[in-house]
Amino acid sequence: MLSRYQNAVMNAVYALCDGTDGCLVSPLDIMSIMPSGAKNTAERLDGALDALESGGYLEVISSERRGEKMYVISLRPDGAEYVRSAKKRRRDIAYKIFLAFVGAVATFIFTLIIKAVFGG
Numbered sequence: 310m311l312s313r314y315q316n317a318v319m320n321a322v323y324a325l326c327d328g329t330d331g332c333l334v335s336p337l338d339i340m341s342i343m344p345s346g347a348k349n350t351a352e353r354l355d356g357a358l359d360a361l362e363s364g365g366y367l368e369v370i371s372s373e374r375r376g377e378k379m380y381v382i383s384l385r386p387d388g389a390e391y392v393r394s395a396k397k398r399r400r401d402i403a404y405k406i407f408l409a410f411v412g413a414v415a416t417f418i419f420t421l422i423i424k425a426v427f428g429g
Contacts (some may be wrong), residue, residue, distance in 0.1 A: 311364070317343045318357040319366060319391055322382055331383035339380075351378075358382075366391065 311319065321342040326332040340349040358369050358380065366388035370381040387394075 311361075312357075314353065315357050315360055316395075318354065319361060319388070322361075322367065323384075323388070323391055326382065326384060330389070331381065333379055333381055335377055335379050361388070 318339065321339045322332075322334070324342055325334050325338060336351050336354050339354060343349055358367075361367050362369050364387070365385055367385055368383040372379050372381060384391075
């Protein structure tokens with residue numbers, strides 16, 4: 310399970326790769342797409358990219374271009390399927406909430422029926 314910051318980084322990387330298997334981006338490109346509430350620093354971004362790399366989501370190669378740090382990012386199969394798995398996770402959570410709601414309504418109706426039968 311990814312942390313909130315790692316999810317934000319993965320969303321930004323996926324958006325920058327724009328449906329391709331990889332991309333060349335700078336840390337500023339990634340941080341500009343991420344929500345402003347996330348405490349974006351280069352060190353924290355490096356840590357999140359390392360965690361995503363060790364988690365099998367992407368492969369990162371750091372390089373420099375004209376004195377600016379750049380990342381060559383290649384999406385691995387888990388990274389390419391990230392958006393689909395995120396949608397599936399949200400759908401599963403919505404389904405669980407729906408089941409809890411149906412269970413609560415059924416329990417309420419069952420309680421009313423029991424009270425009516427036994428005169429409570």
